[in-house]
Amino acid sequence: MAALYHHPAPEDITLLPLLRAVADPVRLGIICHLHGLKEANCTTLLRGRPKSSMSHHFQVLREAGILHTRVEGVQHRNTLRLDVLEDRFPGLMASILRECPTEFPEKD
Amino acid sequence: MAALYHHPAPEDITLLPLLRAVADPVRLGIICHLHGLKEANCTTLLRGRPKSSMSHHFQVLREAGILHTRVEGVQHRNTLRLDVLEDRFPGLMASILRECPTEFPEKD
DNA sequence: CCTTTTGTTCTATCAACATAGAACAATGAA
DNA sequence: TTCATTGTTCTATGTTGATAGAACAAAAGG
Structure with missing residues (x-):
């Protein structure tokens, strides 16, 4: 596994990649x-x-600045970077999280 | 031209298509x-x-509920449905519009 | 009617991206 | 060391969607 992840600095988080x-x-x-x-x-x-699919999605979210990955033993624990995002784009994540479904869907 | 456009009702505007x-x-x-x-x-x-490209993008925005198109003679005038969007997803458009570049880019 | 302007629809093409299997890497435990 | 667990990387495949040309449609004016 990669020893380190790269988490973009707050000022390097931009709107379009985040939206994508x-x-x-x-x-x-x-x-x-x-x-x-x-x-x-x-x-x-x-x-x-x-x-591999999920790993890909976590990578996209990480590179967009949305989540932070912390390595703890064999597990990689992910958390949302809500404080950073709120600072960078006030209200954005809040308006999205407010809509949070329900349940994380099973595949299919 | 299509005589009428279909603009989704506020309750039919959903987050994922809007984000896309x-x-x-x-x-x-x-x-x-x-x-x-x-x-x-x-x-x-x-x-x-x-x-044709721009018409496509306007269609996507229209079907996502983001803009409204009003036919006036030979022109089709578009406006953002900010009131509806604010009602449906409070703070979302505001946080996006706050980041508004600058300038609408030329092609290339 | 003919022409111009505006925008849509049709169609094809191309690129970006999601999906997923397989091999690999890293940690911890037996 | 050997094995299991976790997650990444590599690679291929398939699908979605953006781009764009061409034909078409609707309105207004001459």
């Missing part, structure tokens, strides 16, 4: 789930999807 | 420009792009 990252049903599900759980690893949110 | 509509550089530019101009027709925002 959020505008996907699986990633929106991850966001909502993380909002509820506060912290979760990749496997916890698989829901029948392959690990 | 906004998460495009050209459409984000249209939104920001409309925010400044209050009203504009398709041709006004061409910026060297073909009409």
